[in-house]
Amino acid sequence: MLVCARVSQNTPSFGDDSMVDTFEIDSDAKLVECKEDCVSLDTTKVLVFVDHENQVVYLWRGKKASLFKKLMGTRVAAKLSDKYQSYRIRPITEEREPAAFHDLVGTPHDQR
Numbered sequence: 001m002l003v004c005a006r007v008s009q010n011t012p013s014f015g016d017d018s019m020v021d022t023f024e025i026d027s028d029a030k031l032v033e034c035k036e037d038c039v040s041l042d043t044t045k046v047l048v049f050v051d052h053e054n055q056v057v058y059l060w061r062g063k064k065a066s067l068f069k070k071l072m073g074t075r076v077a078a079k080l081s082d083k084y085q086s087y088r089i090r091p092i093t094e095e096r097e098p099a100a101f102h103d104l105v106g107t108p109h110d111q112r
Contacts, residue, residue, distance in 0.1 A: 021050040029072035043094055046073035051104055058101055059091040
């Protein structure tokens with residue numbers, strides 16, 4: 001299922017700390033910044049959402065994402081923990097997202 005995640009990218013309302021950076025793990029295991037205001041929560045993707053306001057890095061793993069992408073996502077999250085030392089890393093799986101993640105991306109809590 002494709003869901004359009006509404007993230008306040010590049011338009012912080014309270015300075016840089018309220019900004020959300022969004023990235024995709026590509027097939028070459030690289031972290032690619034998503035420039036769009038709307039990101040598809042595609043079941044075949046692994047996405048990273050950096051929530052600066054709440055100091056959380058969400059590693060979102062689609063159900064049909066390849067094992068390679070999921071492993072690379074874990075590796076990238078480990079590297080991000082060096083960059084964002086005070087942030088919590090929250091790995092989450094499609095259809096098992098916490099309410100805080102749904103609030104961040106603007107999807108209904110009962111979205112399945």
